[in-house]
Each structure stands twice: as C-alpha cells, then as structure tokens.
Amino acid sequence: MPPVAPEGAARSTARRPSDRRTGRGQATCERLRRVAACLFVARGYDGVSLDEIVQAAGGSKTNIYAFYGGKEGLFVAAIEDALGEVLRPLTGADTRGLALEEGLTRLGRALLDALLTPEALALHRMLIGETGRFPRLGAAWYAAGPATSQAAFAGFLARALAGRPEAAEIGLLARLFHDMVAGDLQHRALFEPVPAGEAERAASVAAAVRAVKALTARGG
Amino acid sequence: MPPVAPEGAARSTARRPSDRRTGRGQATCERLRRVAACLFVARGYDGVSLDEIVQAAGGSKTNIYAFYGGKEGLFVAAIEDALGEVLRPLTGADTRGLALEEGLTRLGRALLDALLTPEALALHRMLIGETGRFPRLGAAWYAAGPATSQAAFAGFLARALAGRPEAAEIGLLARLFHDMVAGDLQHRALFEPVPAGEAERAASVAAAVRAVKALTARGG
DNA sequence: ATGAAATGATACCAGCCAGTATCATTCATA
C-alpha cells in the first residue's frame, strides 16, 4: 500500500500528465491521435470506445489518460488535427493576375472539391452532431471553413473588381458566391451516399460565376 | 410452461405486434412517439435510452416492442412524424398575385424562419449525424425540405416572370435563390447557439431578392 | 550502469443499455 499522500497531492493512483516524455511515448501519443481522428470522424464521439482506439493504435488506455486526460481530451486533440488537414486545400488556389471569370471559376472549384471530399463530408457530419457537446470545435470548423473561403473570395473580388463596388458589397458578394457554389451540392452530399460528379460541380460553379458577373455588370 | 410452439411459429415469448388495439394502447402508442421524437431530436439515437422514453411517456418497454418492433422502429416512426411537423410552414406562404420582389421576399422569409426554428435546427443536426444509420430519413428530409421549397420558389418564379426565361433557367434560379437566402445563416446556426436575428434575416432575404432581380433584368 | 520515471498490458469496477421474460392488471366484447 502506498504511503498516505500529503495534503493537496493527488490522492488516487491516476496517472498525472507526464512532464518528461520518452521518444516511444511521443510516437504513441501521435499514433493515438491519428487513429482516434479517423475513428471519431467516421463514427462520432459515442460510437468509438477507448478500447477500440487502443487496439488499433497500440499503447494502452493508460496513455490516453496520461497524454490527453481522458476521452474528451483525445477527441478534441484529434479533431483539431483533422480540421487543419481537411481544409488545407481551401487556401491553396493561386489566382494572382487572373481575370474575374477565370479566377472565380478556379476558386469556386477548389472550394467544391475540398468540401465534397469524403473526409471533409464525414468531418462536417460528425461536427454538426457533436456541436452541442463540443461547441468550440464547431466554431473552429466554421472559422476554418466557410469564413476562410469567403475571405479568399472577397480578397480576389476586391482585386479583380479594382474597387468598383464598395467594400461592404464585396463581402456580401463573396458570401453569395460561396453559397451559390456550395450550398445545394454540399447539402445533398450530406444526405446522399455519392457526392455530385464532375458535370454537376462544373455546372454549379459556372452558374455562380455567371450570377456574379451579372451582379457586378451594373452597380450591384 | 407454455406448450411447445408449432413449427415456424414464434419460439420466444417476445410480444408480437398486436392486431387489435385498445384505446389506451393507441394513446400510449402516440405518446411514446411524441416523447421519443422530442428526445431523439435533442440527443440523437444513441443518446436516448428506452427506459428514459418509457419513464417520460408512461407505458413500458413492452409497448415499444409491441408497437414499433424495437428502438429502431420507434426512432424511424418518431422522426418521420417530426419531419412533417417541422417543415409544414414551408408550404404555407400564399403568394398569389404578388409581384416578383414582394413574393420572393415573403417566400424567402418564410423559408428562413422555418429553417432557423430551434426545432428545425435540432432535427437537421440530428439527421445529418444519423444519416449513415438511417439513410431513408436523410433522403426524406431533403425531399421535404430543400427540394420542396425550391419547387415552391420555382413555381412562383414561373408565374411572376411569365415564361420569360426558359424552364431550365427557372429551376436554376430557384436553387440559387434558396442557397443565397438560407446557405450562410443556416450553416452558422448549426454551429452557433443563437441563430441570426431579425436584421440579419431581412438583410439576407433582401440581398437574395436583389440578386434575382439583377439576374432576370437581362436575359439571365 | 543504475534507478527513477515513463510506458505497456491486463484485470477490474460500477454503471448503463437493448432486449426478453414473467406476472399482474385492465380493457373490449360477447
């Protein structure tokens, strides 16, 4: 039997988060996060047990409590990783020097292809379901997803339109373009097994581009 | 001990769905469905236990197996009810004889108010999460929600524009209008605790209406 | 090298849950 713990010290034998960490420990820690992200994204928080994660990743439940404090901590860490991973392509398109139509088409298509990825859809689905329990993750998704891509659209529009509309109009245009490109296809993809194919994506982007051109042809 | 069941008959004492149903039974059956809908919508399939439903609704687990065959059956029945309930306002707006701007504004606002209801948002969230397990329900939601309201928009546009654009363009316009009105506000509402207020709703509808007017001013 | 700390494997606990069984009670109907 261990000696009685001094006043204020941990009274149980629960493992405290380690300060020093072994190389092996670091590897296990990352493996756990990667595997957990995959499982959590596919089946949600309640749908995955710690035993399953451990069995797939190696290590042991002890690690989860030592590294992440518990199931919730592992979940948050894993999903924050996945967020950055899935939405990275949103910021990748290079539109310097492109004209309005060409640039919007490229940006819109990049958005659509990123959002309709199976990984992005699964993550989106899961986050919507868990927003009640983990509000911070939902906010992070919105910030990294729609907010980011709308900002990218706005930046391009400001350049391409060379200040013709007022700044406030630019933001609105960007939002409308975003919704016209992605709204319906993403919505349907969340409920159907097979996301829209090449033809539908191109048509959706083309329609949105035509709309923006019509909206900017006169004063707005 | 019951006599040995004849060949092919139910071998266990599990209660078969009843053919005759008592008045009390009918009442319990409906109470179970109502209460279950409320709980399932709020917390999802796994988040609600049969014992909890029974405790809140009265009756007993026996009823659930007799009336609905099990948890899944009760879930599907309850959610199908809720679908019809929540999306009913979508079809309520009367736009006969209204001009383009006035009619679109009224329809758009009706859509937005229906979609941003706490009940609709909770149902939407939950359905997205359970689509993997219950694909039929997701399809039913899309059909009763976006598809229905897009059809309503298309019907009005066809009347208000008096056949000016071709039919194919009408459908596209309706979809774009739907997405411009609801896309961003609904998306945000799914992740934020408080949905958009009066000012934002009016602004979103107004922007979408202006866009449609601009798109139809010339040939489309 | 060596010993304290980090890590791994495993068993365990308490609680929850879907589904079933059993028996008491209530209802519809003849």
Add this chain to the structure above:
DNA sequence: TATGAATGATACTGGCTGGTATCATTTCAT
C-alpha cells in the same frame, strides 16, 4: 358479467464502456 387478449410494471441477462488500479517492462538522465 365473464373471458381472453392487450397493456403495464418490474426484474433479469448478457454485453459493453469509461475510468482506475496493479504490476511488469522499457527508457533515459545521471
């Protein structure tokens, strides 16, 4: 009113889960 079916209450089963405890093994700083 009498009777058989429908309904209600309750307990049980088998399985799973998050979290903890225990002890063996590995790592790494000294």
